[in-house]
Amino acid sequence: MSLIAITDVHKRFGENEVLKGIDLDIAKGEVIAIIGKSGSGKSTLLRCINGLETIDSGSILVGGVQLSSEEKQLRDLRQKVGMIFQQFNLFPHLSAGRNVMLAQTVVKKTPKAEARKIAEEMLDKVGLAHRFDALPDELSGGQQQRVAIARALAMKPAALLCDEITSALDPELVAEVLQVVRRLAEDGMTLITVTHEMNFAREVCSRVVFMHLGRVHEIGPPAEVFGAPKTPELRQFLGVN
Numbered sequence: 001m002s003l004i005a006i007t008d009v010h011k012r013f014g015e016n017e018v019l020k021g022i023d024l025d026i027a028k029g030e031v032i033a034i035i036g037k038s039g040s041g042k043s044t045l046l047r048c049i050n051g052l053e054t055i056d057s058g059s060i061l062v063g064g065v066q067l068s069s070e071e072k073q074l075r076d077l078r079q080k081v082g083m084i085f086q087q088f089n090l091f092p093h094l095s096a097g098r099n100v101m102l103a104q105t106v107v108k109k110t111p112k113a114e115a116r117k118i119a120e121e122m123l124d125k126v127g128l129a130h131r132f133d134a135l136p137d138e139l140s141g142g143q144q145q146r147v148a149i150a151r152a153l154a155m156k157p158a159a160l161l162c163d164e165i166t167s168a169l170d171p172e173l174v175a176e177v178l179q180v181v182r183r184l185a186e187d188g189m190t191l192i193t194v195t196h197e198m199n200f201a202r203e204v205c206s207r208v209v210f211m212h213l214g215r216v217h218e219i220g221p222p223a224e225v226f227g228a229p230k231t232p233e234l235r236q237f238l239g240v241n
């Protein structure tokens, strides 16, 4: 059974149909890269998967459970499916460790001592065990994004959605974040990542999804999508002939 099953999903904003019938099945442990031009619907698709947007028609099942707009179910869903954004959105007045503890104690009602232990563990996973007490502005952008990853992991999600998580970083900070994501992939985490990092997609992902005008225009293993693009749209996007 697929961990995430997306069937004929349509989504519009007013007159603008942004998703025009998306079908995509993702197995547990799969690492998917979503590529495509700006405006092709990549972020909207991720936001629909974790319930930040409602869909107009079609269905999305996560772990066999159908997404609805019911509040409690949405809260459960957002625990199962973590999301990391381009902007880290850490609370500036809280230490790295406190940022990682917060959702656990507030949303999951995890006791403080346990939340702290999990926060230490997750910060260790992203190579920041020694920065538990650092405030966000004492950390580099790459470190802040790693804290954001630790915060998502602390909720023990079944899948992690990453929306251009290295796009706001200075070039020299990109590698450390990608390295963390690569390690998560190797550990078996189910990942869906919208990315411009083609080398990362090629090396780490099991499948690459090329979105174009609200549709999955091509999909396949990286060797196929990058090595033998079938459509002129993908060839143009990749800058090959």
Ligand code: ADP
Pocket (backbone or CB within 6 Å): 013, 016, 018, 036, 037, 038, 039, 040, 041, 042, 043, 044, 045
């Ligand atoms: P991508 O992530 O591929 O750049 P998006 O999913 O962000 O694309 O956007 C796809 C289209 O949906 C764009 O035309 C964008 O303007 C539109 N869009 C996205 N979010 C909203 C919104 N909340 N309200 C209205 N239009 C939106």
Ligand code: MG
Pocket (backbone or CB within 6 Å): 042, 043, 044
């Ligand atoms: Mg986007």
